[in-house]
Amino acid sequence: MKRLLLIGFIISLATMLFGQQVIEGTVTDAKSGETLIGVTVLLKGTAEGTVTDLNGKYRLSSPLMKDSSVIVYSFVGYSPVEIIAGSQTRIDVKLASKEYNLDELVVIGYGSAKKRNVLGAVSTVKNEDLTRLPVADFTQALQGRVAGVQVTQNTGAPGEGVTVRIRGSGSINSSNDPLYIVDGIPTSNALNILPPGDIESMTILKDASAAAIYGSRANNGIVLITTKKGIKGKTKVTYSGQVGIQKVANLTKMVNTKDYITIYNEAATNDNAFLPEALQRRLITQEDAANFADVNYLKELFRPAPITSHALTFSGGNETTNYLISTTYFKQQGIIKSTDYSRGTVSINVNTEASKWLTIGLSMLAGISNNNVIGSSGDGAGGNGGSVIRYAFFRNPAIPVQFENGTYVDRPAEYFGSQIYDSFLGDGYNPIGMTAYNDNNQKRDSYLGKTYIIAKLTDKLKFTTNFGMDYSSSSSRRFSPTWGTFGRINGVNGLSISKVRSANWTENNLLNYDTKFGEDHTFSAMLGFEAVKDNAQYLDASDMNFPVQDENVIFLGNGLGIKTVSQGVQSSTLASFFGRVMYDYKQKYYISGTLRRDGTSRFIGNNKWGTFYSLSAGWEVKQEDFLKDVKWIENLKVRAGYGAVGNQNIKLYADVDNLSPNYNYPIGGTSNSGYVQTALGNPNLKWETSYQYNGGIDAELWKGALALSIDYYYKITGNMLVSAPNPPSTGYAEAAVINSNGSVLNNGIELEATYRHKKTDWSYSIGGNLTYQHNKVLKLDAPQRDGLIETGTYATLTAAGQPIGAFYLLEMDGIFQNETEILTSAIQGQSGSIHPGDVKFKDQNGDGVIDSKDRVYLGSAIPKLVMGINLSANFRQFDVTAFLQGTYGNKIYVQVNQDIEGYYRGFPVTQRYFNERWTGEGTSNTQPRASWTAKSNNALPSSRFLEDGSYLRLKNLQVGYTLSKTVLKMIGLTQARVYVSGSNLYTLTKYSGLDPEMTVSDNSKNEGDRANGIDWGTYPSSMTFMLGVDVTF
Incomplete structure (x- = not known):
């Protein structure tokens, strides 16, 4: 019996072994023909697979393989290939690089198209470029990645956003922010919760040819975000984690106590020579300075700060349904004390083929964030705004941080016991005490959801309907406690609470038709309708004079002072009809056109509806007979396009008169409250319209080793929504009215280039982009003064003939x-x-x-050149990447130096000023003498405080190691990579401030792009060192 069983087992085993189908082959690069190492070869829908060896060869054997089985070949940086096994025993495969696969699908407005069919100025950023930097906001990762896109971080504070400009600033008074669309749904609320790791790719539509399909919202460009989706196969679990430390990268060198005494006595001596004896300052003696400290307040303000990020993803599916579930957690402590940011998110993507003709899907993203913030710039109205960085510049090094009992020193007279010390050392607030007493918290809950149905009506006709909701609820709480000498700081304490809820929905319906006539003609058309409604509610309340500063009793209603409350709602709607046609002949000649008709509630009467359009053409020159035999040219394509897009981003209700309450009317000798007209409406407002021209050339040379793309753009924004002076005789409180009577020109050249070289076990690539940009106001009824640097004093002027926000200063x-x-x-x-x-x-x-x-024009904050450089190399399992970005030709007005080097008050000075100051004839021609009385002349807004803001920054350097398949098998993993990286490692610049990038101050929030480039002493970016791991189970 045992023998029979043994014989049966052997026969069964032999049958199983010899019954397996075996497929062998080699995988090579489609362009160079070189073999590829480490390509994953997987039997679709199973865990059975292998990888190519050092010679690019593989051998796949599985009892699960059938003639109908599908084999998937995938490799990083290449488009995957799927092949039916059939009865084949050998399959050789050529993989095409994603960058140069002309049949690769590119996301465009309301759909996708083959790369070869795209005629507009479109750039795509892949996931691997978005996840290299330790950032909370994915838009930060766009910096330096795309030609024609300038990304500037507003401040280095945790949770802070960025400013994105696509092909310049086209509007003076309206927003210049692009439109963000996540999986077909426009959003502004979800930007701060969308983790970079959840994004598959971002496509930037830069010209009218690409963006006109979005009509009235396309003037500032479009950012299309595609999130990751599940793939068929068994459940795959992926974990990505990062931990690191941050530190301040650069500190302005300030004088120490010894040098401060020198400069103080020198300034007093200079001034005393021209002052009557009664007004003369007393010099600081050695006896006065006996108990002086020597504190570097800038250094004390900053700290090393941890940063961590975790992401866990589950994905998989079967033949009809796929899913992806992702959860993330991000926490960043600020390099300034008492600041931090944390965020948690959950996202779900489910897609199912209910039948051969019907597909339904659902995607959801939910997130919560918590942010502790502190003032770190000016207030946007010419004041300090509670900025700890400004006060760190202002604080005298001779003043100790704390008393022996641990309380914070405020006025020096309080510590040293004499009022004369306030005169010696100034009365700037203690920035370290400000961080200790800081109580300013912001919370946000956000949700972005979408459901969709795709019905394949025929082989050529498809109907899609999408419905999405973009929701956000945010709250902020700030308590300003009374502290300092005699309670002088926040003399009356106060609590302010704000709540904002935004709920926006979008519905669109699309009908797509694709066909081919014979072998030479390809045609596609799309018709659509879209409805958008935006709703917002807000509530602001405040209370003052709390007798006890205890968090257990600090609630609205418990204060003894003035209480205020305000509430409001606002709503706007948009209805749109649109269409697009695309045609090509022999994949040689291409033409495309779009048309959109938008109607908005923001305008009234005949101006409610607007029409926007584009027309573009392309020529695949390589397909012509005279180039077919030119071997070193792989592809050569010429593109051109023209279109008109719009902008409706003005404040709501600008077309009607605005009323405000609580105005006192004297009637019959008594005061009576009532309403007053505060803003004059303009019923003739109409769309801003931007007319754009674009021409471009795309080329791939030497079997795709070198890829080049160059674009020239020229766009004029007309009917600009601008503020016009409102004569005081009208009686309206606001001094301006919005009209449609201005125009701005933006033109420039964009260049992108990448060179790749691959060998058997190593490769490298060098890539970069460069943008030359020019901005000029063509028409403006009245110049606009902005960049408020102190009460009644401005640094910029926006006027015809100059850029937006040009610096107008004495020279x-x-x-x-x-x-x-x-x-x-x-x-x-x-x-x-x-x-x-x-x-x-x-x-x-x-x-x-x-x-x-x-005063004359002395430059602007708009750089002439914006650049990015990408370097990467791979050797077997090691990889290294370096990324640099920068700007050239932009100016920065250093307002904080106007105060500390201009002797605004008894503040310390920079070491630069101390070293370069004038002390006698011929000693200096750059920095004036030490003097307080001369500040009315020496501190005037002038080129003295205007500096070159150009810089080149090593934004990221990363070194990684991917574990071998042998090691992975031993530890039970599918894939694993560990890496170390550094961010903001070095900045090459002539700029003397903390950070040449952080100059988008609170002035910009109030005055828009008209006030960019003013440095109030803003929260700088941090130098960050990270250890990371990516693991797949």
């Missing part, structure tokens, strides 16, 4: 060296107020007097 012409030079120069200030060592200004109009008429 410094050196330092007066002697009295003769003063007497022979234009008159500055009041008679007798100018002395040797003071700043000399150019008399631009030659009238012999220096005044506001001598």
Whole structure:
């Protein structure tokens, strides 16, 4: 019996072994023909698979293999290939690089198209580029990645957003932010919760040819975001984790206590020479300084701060249904004390083929965030705004941080016991105390959801319907406690609470038709309808004068002071009809056109509806007979397009008069409250319309080793929504009214290039992009002064003939060296107020007097060049990447230096000023003498405080190691990679401030792009070191 069983077992085993189908082959690069190492060869729907060896060869054997089985070949950076096994015993495969696969699908407006059919200026950023940087906001990862796209981080504070400009700023008073669309649903609320790791790709539509399908929302460009979806096969579990440490990258060098005493006594001596004895300052003596400290307040303000990120993803599916579930957690402590940001998200994507003709799907993203913030810039109205960084610049190093009992020192007189020390050392707030007493929290819950149905009506006709909801609920709570000497800081404490809820929905219905006539003609058409409704509610409340500063009793209603409350709602709607046609002949000649008709509630009467359109053409020159035999040219394509897109991003209800309550009317000798008209509406408002031209060339040379793309764009935004002066005689409180009477030009050149070289076990690539951009206001009824740097004083002027937000300043012409030079120069200030060592200004109009008429254009915050450089190399299982980005030709107005180097008050000065200051004839021509009385001349808004903001930054350097299949099998993993990376490692710049990038201050929030490039001493970016791991089970 045992023998029979043994014989039966052997026969069964032999049958199983010899019954397995075996397929062998080699996988090579479709362009170069070189073999590819480590290509995954998988039997679809199973866990059976293998990888190619050092010679690109593989051998796949499985008892599950049938003639109908599908084999999937996949490799990083290449488009996957699926082949039916059949009865084949050998299958050789060529994989095409994703970058150069002309049949690869590219996401476009309301659909996708083959790369060869795309005629507009379109750029795509892949997931691997988005996840290299340790950022909370995925838009930060766009920086330097795409030509024509400038990304500027607003501040380095945790949870802070970025400013994105696609092909410049086209509007003066309206928003210049692009439209973000996630899986077909427009969103603004979900941007701060969408994890970079959940994104499959981002496609940027830069010109009208690509973006006009979005009509009135396309003026500033479109960012199309495609999230990851599940794939068929057994459940795959992926974990990605990062832990790291952050530190401040650069500190402005300030004088120490010894040098401060020197500069103080020098300034006092200089001023005393021209002051009556009663007004003269007393010098600091050695006895006065006996108990002085020596504190570097900037250094004390910052700290090393941890950062961590975790993501866990489950994906899989069968022949009809696939799914992906992802959960993430991100936490970042700020490099400034008392600041941090945390976020948790959950996302679900499910897609199922209910039948051969019907597909339904669902996607959801939900997230919560918590952010502790602190003032770190100006207030946007010419004041300090509670900025701890500004006060760190202002705080004298001689003042200790704390008393012996641990309480924070405020005024120096309180510590040293005499009022004279306030005169010696100034009265700037203690920034370290400000962080300790900071109580400013922001919370947000966000949700983005979408359901869709796709019905395949015929082989050529498909109907799609989408419905999406973009929801957000945010709240902020800020308590400003009373503290400091005699309670001078926040003399009356106060609590403010704000709540905002936004619920926006979008529905669109699409009908797509695709056909081919014979072998030469390909045609596709799309018709669509879309409805959008945006709703928002807000509530603001405040209370003051809490007798006890205890968190257990600090609630609205418990204060003894003035209580305020305001509430509001707003709503807008958009209805749209649109269509697109695409045609090509022999994949050689291409033409495409779009048309959209939008109607919005933001305008009234005949201006409610607008029409937007585009027309583009392409020529695949390589397909012509005269180039077919030119071997070194792989592909050569010429593109051109023209279109008109719009902008409706103005404040709501600008077309009607606005009323405000609580206005006092004296009637019969008594005061009566009532409403007053505060803003004059303009019923003739209409769409901003941008007319755009684009021409481009795409080329692939030497079997795709070198890829080039160059575009020229020219766009004029007309009927611009601008603020026009409102005469006081009208009686309206607001000094401006919105009209449609302005225009702006943006034009430029974009270049993208990538060179790749691959060998058997190593490869490298060098890529980069460069954008030259030019901005000019063509028409504006009245110039607009912005960039408020102190009460009534502005740094920028937006006027016809110059860029938006141009710096209009006096031009410094050196330092007066002697009295003769003063007497022979234009008159500055009041008679007798100018002395040797003071700043000399150019008399631009030659009238012999220096005044506001001598202000001239001295540059702008808009860079002439924006660039990015990508370097990567692979050797067997090791990989290294480096990414650099920067700008050239932009200016920064260093407002914080205007205060500390301009002797605004008794503040310390920079070491630069100390070293370069004028101390006698011929000693300096860059920095004036030490003086408080000369600040009315030396601290005037001028080129003295305007610096070159150009920089080149090593944004990221990463080194990784991918575990071998042998090791993975031993530890039970499918794939694993570990890496170390550093961000913001080095910045090459002439700029003297903390960070040349962080100059989008609170002025910009109030005044838009008209006030960019003003540095109030803004929260800088951090240098970050990370350890990361990516594991697949």
